[in-house]
Amino acid sequence: MAHDGSVEHVDRRASGALEAEVMAVLWSAGEPLTAGAVRAALTPGLAYKTVLTVLGRLHAKGMLERKRVGRAHAYRPRREAPRASAEQMRAVLDHGYDRTAVLQHFVETLDPADEAALRSLLGPDE
Template sequence: MADHRRPRRRGQGELEALVLAALREAGGPATAGWVQERLGEDLAYTTVVTILTRLLDKGEVSRERAGRSFAWTPADRAGLAARRMRGVLDAESDREAVLASFVTGLDPADERLLRDLLSQARAADDD
C-alpha cells in the first residue's frame, strides 16, 4: 500500500538555515540549481530561489550574474553579525544605554580587544 502522507512542512527559518548551510559547504559561489540538488528531497527550484532572494534582502547572501541565472555566496559571518548589531543599536532611541550595557557585559579579554580596535580605528582616522 502506498504512503500518501504529505511531507512535513518546514518553517521559513529552517529552510533559510538549510540553504545557508548548503551555500557554505559549496566553498564558492553556487547556483540555485546546485543548492536544490544539494538539499534534494522535495524542495522545488522556485522555493530555493525565493529563499535565496529573502536571504539577499536580509543581507545574508550576495549574488552575481552567472550566464542566465545567478551564483549565490553567503555573506561574511563577521560582517553579518556586525550588521545585526548595528540594526539593534539603530532600533533603540538611547544608544548610549545600549552601548553601555553591551560594554559592561563583555568579558575582560573582549573588552581589551574592543579598546584595541577602537584605538586602531582612531589612529587610522588620524592618518
C-alpha cells in the same frame, strides 16, 4: 489544495530562519552555488521554488551576488559571515531606543570568554 499525507511536511521556520540557513550554506561552500546545490544542502523536502525565492530576496537585499551559469544563476555572499553579523548587530543598535541600555543588556548576556574578547578589542582602561 487538500493535504493527503503524500506530500512531505516541512516545519515552519521563524521569520528569517530560512534566509539564515541559506546564508550558512553559501558561507560554508566557499564557492558560488546554484539554487539546486543550495537546496540539496538544506532540509529535505524543501521546494526548489522556495529556495529560489529566498535567494532572490537575499540578492535584492544586497546580501548575495549572482552570476549566470548556463540557464541558472550561481550565488555567493557579498560579505564574509563575521562582517554580515556585525552589520546586523549595528542595525539593531541603530534602531534601539536607548543605545546605552541596549549595549548594557547585550554585554550582560555575554559569556565570560566573549566578554574578555570584547574587553580586549576595546583596549585598556586609561
